[in-house]
Amino acid sequence: MAAAERQAVQASEETRPPILEIEDLVVEFHQGGKIVRAANHVSLTVRQGETVGIVGESGSGKSVLCRSILRLLPSPPSFVKNGRIKFAGRDLLELPESEMQKIRGADIAMVFQNPMNALNPVWPIGDQITEGERVHRGLGARAAHGLAVELLKRVGIPSPDIRVDEYPHQWSGGMVQRAVIAMAIAGGPKLILADEPTTALDVTIQDQILALLMDLQEATGTTLILVSHDMAVVAETCDRVAVMYAGRIMELAPTAEVFARPRHPYSLGLLRSIPRIDGKGQRLEPIPGQPPSLSDLPPGCPFMPRCSFALPACGTAEISLREVAKDHFSACIKAADLVAVAT
Amino acid sequence: MNLITYIVSRLLQMIPVVIGVSLVAFLAIHLVPGDPVQLMMHGRATPETLQAAHAKLGLDQSLLIQYWHFITNAATGSLGTSIIQNADVGKIVGERLLPTVLLLVTSAVFAILIALPLSIIAARRSDQAADHAIRLVGIIGFAMPPFWVGIILMLFFGIYLDWFPISGYGRSFGDRMYHLVLPSLTVALFLAPILIQSLRAAILDVMTAEYITVARAKGLGPWRILIKHALRNALMPVTTILAVNIGWLLSGAVVVEYLFSFPGLGSLLVRAVGQRDYPVIQGLSLVFAILVLVVNLLADLSYMLIDRRVLKA
Amino acid sequence: MDHSNTLKLPLHRRLADEFRRWPVTLKVGAVILLTIVLAGVFAPWLVPYYPYSQDLNNTLQPPSLAHPFGTDNFGRDLLTRVLWGIRIDLPFGFLTTYVPMIYGVVLGSLAGYAGGFFDSVLMRVLDVVVAFPFLVLIIVIVAILGPGIFNIYLSIFLTAWTMYARLARAEMLVERNKDYILAARNLGYGPGRIVFRHALPNVMNSSIVFSMSDFVLNIMLVSGLSFLGLGVTPPTPEWGAMIAEGRDFIFEAWWISTLPGLALVITGTALCLIGDGLAQRLGERRHALI
Numbered sequence: 035m036a037a038a039e040r041q042a043v044q045a046s047e048e049t050r051p052p053i054l055e056i057e058d059l060v061v062e063f064h065q066g067g068k069i070v071r072a073a074n075h076v077s078l079t080v081r082q083g084e085t086v087g088i089v090g091e092s093g094s095g096k097s098v099l100c101r102s103i104l105r106l107l108p109s110p111p112s113f114v115k116n117g118r119i120k121f122a123g124r125d126l127l128e129l130p131e132s133e134m135q136k137i138r139g140a141d142i143a144m145v146f147q148n149p150m151n152a153l154n155p156v157w158p159i160g161d162q163i164t165e166g167e168r169v170h171r172g173l174g175a176r177a178a179h180g181l182a183v184e185l186l187k188r189v190g191i192p193s194p195d196i197r198v199d200e201y202p203h204q205w206s207g208g209m210v211q212r213a214v215i216a217m218a219i220a221g222g223p224k225l226i227l228a229d230e231p232t233t234a235l236d237v238t239i240q241d242q243i244l245a246l247l248m249d250l251q252e253a254t255g256t257t258l259i260l261v262s263h264d265m266a267v268v269a270e271t272c273d274r275v276a277v278m279y280a281g282r283i284m285e286l287a288p289t290a291e292v293f294a295r296p297r298h299p300y301s302l303g304l305l306r307s308i309p310r311i312d313g314k315g316q317r318l319e320p321i322p323g324q325p326p327s328l329s330d331l332p333p334g335c336p337f338m339p340r341c342s343f344a345l346p347a348c349g350t351a352e353i354s355l356r357e358v359a360k361d362h363f364s365a366c367i368k369a370a371d372l373v374a375v376a377t
Numbered sequence: 378m379n380l381i382t383y384i385v386s387r388l389l390q391m392i393p394v395v396i397g398v399s400l401v402a403f404l405a406i407h408l409v410p411g412d413p414v415q416l417m418m419h420g421r422a423t424p425e426t427l428q429a430a431h432a433k434l435g436l437d438q439s440l441l442i443q444y445w446h447f448i449t450n451a452a453t454g455s456l457g458t459s460i461i462q463n464a465d466v467g468k469i470v471g472e473r474l475l476p477t478v479l480l481l482v483t484s485a486v487f488a489i490l491i492a493l494p495l496s497i498i499a500a501r502r503s504d505q506a507a508d509h510a511i512r513l514v515g516i517i518g519f520a521m522p523p524f525w526v527g528i529i530l531m532l533f534f535g536i537y538l539d540w541f542p543i544s545g546y547g548r549s550f551g552d553r554m555y556h557l558v559l560p561s562l563t564v565a566l567f568l569a570p571i572l573i574q575s576l577r578a579a580i581l582d583v584m585t586a587e588y589i590t591v592a593r594a595k596g597l598g599p600w601r602i603l604i605k606h607a608l609r610n611a612l613m614p615v616t617t618i619l620a621v622n623i624g625w626l627l628s629g630a631v632v633v634e635y636l637f638s639f640p641g642l643g644s645l646l647v648r649a650v651g652q653r654d655y656p657v658i659q660g661l662s663l664v665f666a667i668l669v670l671v672v673n674l675l676a677d678l679s680y681m682l683i684d685r686r687v688l689k690a
Numbered sequence: 691m692d693h694s695n696t697l698k699l700p701l702h703r704r705l706a707d708e709f710r711r712w713p714v715t716l717k718v719g720a721v722i723l724l725t726i727v728l729a730g731v732f733a734p735w736l737v738p739y740y741p742y743s744q745d746l747n748n749t750l751q752p753p754s755l756a757h758p759f760g761t762d763n764f765g766r767d768l769l770t771r772v773l774w775g776i777r778i779d780l781p782f783g784f785l786t787t788y789v790p791m792i793y794g795v796v797l798g799s800l801a802g803y804a805g806g807f808f809d810s811v812l813m814r815v816l817d818v819v820v821a822f823p824f825l826v827l828i829i830v831i832v833a834i835l836g837p838g839i840f841n842i843y844l845s846i847f848l849t850a851w852t853m854y855a856r857l858a859r860a861e862m863l864v865e866r867n868k869d870y871i872l873a874a875r876n877l878g879y880g881p882g883r884i885v886f887r888h889a890l891p892n893v894m895n896s897s898i899v900f901s902m903s904d905f906v907l908n909i910m911l912v913s914g915l916s917f918l919g920l921g922v923t924p925p926t927p928e929w930g931a932m933i934a935e936g937r938d939f940i941f942e943a944w945w946i947s948t949l950p951g952l953a954l955v956i957t958g959t960a961l962c963l964i965g966d967g968l969a970q971r972l973g974e975r976r977h978a979l980i
Binding site for chain 2: 101104106132135136137138139140143144146148151152153154155156157165166169170214217221
Binding site for chain 3: 393394397398400401405408409410512516517519520521522523524525528529531532536623624625626627628631632635636646647649650651653655658661662665666669670
């Protein structure tokens, strides 16, 4: 499996420097007198060239995490209450907006969930793909047009020299998502944030888009953070996985580790709720209950009400990631006992 | 759907409205209680002149034939004869059309120049002090009748400062523009509050769109996003609002033209009503309605040029 | 909040509760409007002059303590005339707004509910009426019928309902597919009962909000017509007519035109504030003239 191979390579390159270090990030939304904590003491380090998956149910804070890296969340209502986001040695949260603009699109780019809403309906596609480069590098109109054609070719759009001047409504969703990816790689970014890049697409198109992202990453050596609610997507593509729940990272480990030896009841639940092709009639087990309201979080572990392994101590315990095996972090106080259950 | 079929279908849609409008204009002269000619001549017409005038206006024929003549003549630009001015109505109205159109255009330009910056500020500072202040100014502006605003402008810029002429039209193009300043500013102040309100809402609406976030993720600055990505999209509903309100704009123009003794369609209408010059009233009502319909058509077409998705629907 | 509980409260408590929920614009607008109405009602007792009494020794006097708004070319006290003007402009605006609103909303919601031939005929009529600039249409009708306040009422009653019909029809098109209407239909209620008892209260809101702007425009309309010499005739103390009279003395007596206009602006602002507040209170989008 490609991911497993890559992981083997990864392991030998332990010494690769980190490109992104999120430390103890807290993001809150203040709405109508309520405070919603969408990211709750999140720490995550991403090394150069690796692919990190962030999985979780909708509302778990994965998109918020992604957007707060680029500081795209509108404030108000959102506020970063704590933490640092270090990128290439600089804390993004400390930068003035003008410096941040230079980083967006050029050093860190983003691929969005719904391609049909991601492009402005009144401008040609090619124009929008290279707009960032015209601003960042002062590219002229002709050079930009040429670059747009070249980028569309790289993401597999047929006859790009003609289609470059078309409008978003003339393209299918899958094609527009290719254009959005072209837009993301236009500036040769060091880090690409892909926020549910396949969720809004037909199943048959999803694999093509994932394969495209992987190919491009391999060719350019870019670092990729892939946000998804789908464990299967992450399994195919990522070196490491961070499982998020209620604004917290619950488990962080190499992909194969999470799938083979999950050390958090929530990860276990997620794994048991996805259908497996090789599973011989194994029953799917949905996780009982609903995610908690982020505006009214109880103390202790947020997963406790839905957890079948819960102890009284879970209600009071301080939740933080602890290394339970080599490179394997879990926020569960019973992480050590879970190995036996999972296997 | 391509461009041509779109335009053709849009024109076909207009036909019933044009028929209705022409019917209303045609009936204007026939619904007058009493004999219109007698009324025009203040009851002093002799039987002979009455008969001659009836023949001249075609009033001695059957209604159906009269209507047929009315629309076929109107199609060729002939709108009958004014007994009082003893001249062709088409010609009288034609001379007044250009000044009014010019007044509308300059008013719209002024209104946009006023409304655009204010609505941008209101949208960017939404629900803050600046936004509330602009909203209040808009409300007060909406409540100011154009003839009163015109008098205030006359008093201040025309009489006190003596910067601009307060009546007439001028001869050369530059002189005409000079004469247009105060009237068009008056009409613009009548229109601007409506524009500010709708533009502000449209900008706020567009700014929540995902492609605005995408534009920010590309590293574009706030002004570039506002002008290139938000304003163009926000202007589309505003084009419609401008077009829908063209009737109000023209209503304002009628009063303002009269106030500034501006030789346009509005002041002609007021004079014709005063003189009971029914053929002119009839012709003018038709021209006003056609003007509204044409502006609406142009707005639809420009909308289509800005947003090609219209063609797909 | 428990609904049955609120109903048990005495009326004055419920009114106080409602008033507390009013947005500030609604409160301010209502207070101004109430003041204007009271000033109009008690005008004869508020000022020592009579609006028609001339004082040819005191013509064109600038504002002073004795004449806060100055006097006109016949020496009539302008403040008095402005206050008496309330008795003309406000009832006019009220009637020309709310009479057409009643049958406009009824026609529009019936058309929206029933659809079909009636709806298409109504829509064509609307298209034609809307094709004329409103003031032009009114002027033409007044020209046909002849001048006079009665004919102005008639011409507005003939045309002004179209806006409300349009609004109500649009609302009804949305409303008629909602569950409560479908439920009423399943119970076998006739269209009349469904439209008037069930849907009408829900399609009214946008018309109520719009009526405030319409009120302003109608006051402007009568004063505009009087200004053009096609409406209320002198010496009636109508605001637009006063502004028109002052226009002849614009070089020597600025106050004759400007100060009566102020009455128009304050009244209009109060009505707009109420409209703004009502839009918030009723959760409606504010309509810009549609």
